[in-house]
Amino acid sequence: MHIAVLRRDRCHPKKCNHECQYYCPPVRSGTPTIEFPDAEGQPLITEKLCIGCGICVRRCPFGAITIVGIPDELEKEKVHQFSENSFRLYSLPVVQQGKVTAILGQNGMGKSTTLSILAGNTIPNFGNFREPPSKDDVVKRLSGTVMGQYFRDLYSGRKKVVLKSQYVDLIPRVVKGRIRDALSNADQSGRMDEVVSLMSMEGVLDKDIDKCSGGELQKLAISVALLKDADVYLMDEMSSYLDITERLRVARVVQELARDRTVLVVEHDLAIMDWMADAVHIVYGKPGAYGVITEQKSTNKAVNEFLSGYLREENVRIRESSIDFQERTLRRDVNAPVLVSWENVSKTLGDFTLRARSGSIRLTQVVGVLGRNGLGKTSFVKILAGIMQPDTGAVSSTVRVAYKPQYISVDYAGTVADLIGEALKERSADTFVNNEIMHPLQINELMDLEVEDLSGGELQRLSIAITLARDADLFLLDEPSAHLDSAMRMEAAKVIRRVMENNRKSALVVDHDVYFIDLISDSLMVFRGEGGRHGEAFGPMDMRSGMNMFLSDAGVTFRRDQQTKRPRINKPGSSLDRSQRESGEYYFS
Ligand code: SF4
Numbered sequence: 001m002h003i004a005v006l007r008r009d010r011c012h013p014k015k016c017n018h019e020c021q022y023y024c025p026p027v028r029s030g031t032p033t034i035e036f037p038d039a040e041g042q043p044l045i046t047e048k049l050c051i052g053c054g055i056c057v058r059r060c061p062f063g064a065i066t067i068v069g070i071p072d073e074l075e076k077e078k079v080h081q082f083s084e085n086s087f088r089l090y091s092l093p094v095v096q097q098g099k100v101t102a103i104l105g106q107n108g109m110g111k112s113t114t115l116s117i118l119a120g121n122t123i124p125n126f127g128n129f130r131e132p133p134s135k136d137d138v139v140k141r142l143s144g145t146v147m148g149q150y151f152r153d154l155y156s157g158r159k160k161v162v163l164k165s166q167y168v169d170l171i172p173r174v175v176k177g178r179i180r181d182a183l184s185n186a187d188q189s190g191r192m193d194e195v196v197s198l199m200s201m202e203g204v205l206d207k208d209i210d211k212c213s214g215g216e217l218q219k220l221a222i223s224v225a226l227l228k229d230a231d232v233y234l235m236d237e238m239s240s241y242l243d244i245t246e247r248l249r250v251a252r253v254v255q256e257l258a259r260d261r262t263v264l265v266v267e268h269d270l271a272i273m274d275w276m277a278d279a280v281h282i283v284y285g286k287p288g289a290y291g292v293i294t295e296q297k298s299t300n301k302a303v304n305e306f307l308s309g310y311l312r313e314e315n316v317r318i319r320e321s322s323i324d325f326q327e328r329t330l331r332r333d334v335n336a337p338v339l340v341s342w343e344n345v346s347k348t349l350g351d352f353t354l355r356a357r358s359g360s361i362r363l364t365q366v367v368g369v370l371g372r373n374g375l376g377k378t379s380f381v382k383i384l385a386g387i388m389q390p391d392t393g394a395v396s397s398t399v400r401v402a403y404k405p406q407y408i409s410v411d412y413a414g415t416v417a418d419l420i421g422e423a424l425k426e427r428s429a430d431t432f433v434n435n436e437i438m439h440p441l442q443i444n445e446l447m448d449l450e451v452e453d454l455s456g457g458e459l460q461r462l463s464i465a466i467t468l469a470r471d472a473d474l475f476l477l478d479e480p481s482a483h484l485d486s487a488m489r490m491e492a493a494k495v496i497r498r499v500m501e502n503n504r505k506s507a508l509v510v511d512h513d514v515y516f517i518d519l520i521s522d523s524l525m526v527f528r529g530e531g532g533r534h535g536e537a538f539g540p541m542d543m544r545s546g547m548n549m550f551l552s553d554a555g556v557t558f559r560r561d562q563q564t565k566r567p568r569i570n571k572p573g574s575s576l577d578r579s580q581r582e583s584g585e586y587y588f589s
Contacts (some may be wrong), residue, residue: 371527
């Protein structure tokens, strides 16, 4: 069967000639496959009459139509559809007390809809959006299943659910005052002191919420959820803005919570999800059109299948090629010419001091940067970019730099196409830029959208694309994986590597996602110090030395998966963890 999805925000029937209807072959032979019920309104596509030729998709001047062929048997799994020609969700995850269950997959495939259904905010209609079922109908339809009992308890009020939103940066708009007050107001369980200690929030309790960093807002949102007295905790993207130490802390808290509660997480950091979750549902489909939630899989199997791009039981390919990790500690020609170097750099900003003794980045080298938040990584990037001047020391500044900041401004009135045209000029028509940067980062589908309407992930993709497309020698990318889903992170890693290898360029990439850093880096810089007080930059050094330095600070060991060579966090206290610690090999045995 074919499903037709109309992006209503992109469809402008007053600005086109109804090309979708005019060129539709069935319409031309008298079958009303596409109609305009309201003369001024948007089209209605009758899916039963559609032959799936895709002509309307190609003819629509605004790219508003998606036609997808899906197996007929999926129809009986349909859980929700908002309206005619809209997104639909197939199947639901199974959540159980005593387990951390995770959802893994691309954005735009129904994770938010799923969370909304599980929270009781959306009543699943099983596709019957014209006459939506009642809560009793939902319970009856699912009776005899684990989730039937879940919804019976939820709708009767016996089960309380807390949903931690992914949009933590919106908190200052709706919550005013100090962190202490927000936590105190949320405390239904009398566990404020315990949660503050678990989340290591002692030092920021008196901070005004509107002055909090992204990481502090994330920890506030998680703490507020933990303080609620609930049976089910739905945690949407907990690692955004957090460094790896904090990600591990949150993962431990969630594992502890799941001992006697039900926990579902949506997580894009694969290393953290792999370590934290007991079971995983992969979601696949087409962003904005449909999403299918698979049966539950073991975490290891789910991550391996996700990286391979092929779901065995479902017999579905979710990506054209696999994402491959490499087992090597020295990845680049260490004798390549030096592109940029620095010597005895220091910078004082208020109470904080940054030092970087000496180092260099060589031609075609990709240097990953790891370290806790508040140690001056962004300041160092700004010094290399020439945006900030050091107090002492010097940077050889003969190279042209392209810089993607950590926080991306949306202060631009115009479409994505306008912005790209202005930023890149004639380079926006370059074949390499289009084929190797814009296409894999899926920028073409954003072209007609207003920049101010883009989501965080879309803005990040656009910002990475524009930075990589610039004519520069050194590319400085500050937290490029933030707001991207796992699939897009892996794709962005490939793009960054390809640009550097094909064009013989160099990059310095600050990020907290170990998979991302492992995929792109030839060597590492590590930042050490005391957050907000002082930070010191070490390296660049080879991957093995850098990871050992960083992970010994973080107190965690990694091994490589036998099958895929991907990094995996060792269980604390396991024999592998102990033997790696003893030998000082925190990264791979
Ligand atoms: Fe008509 Fe082809 Fe579009 Fe279906 S895919 S609505 S048949 S033009």
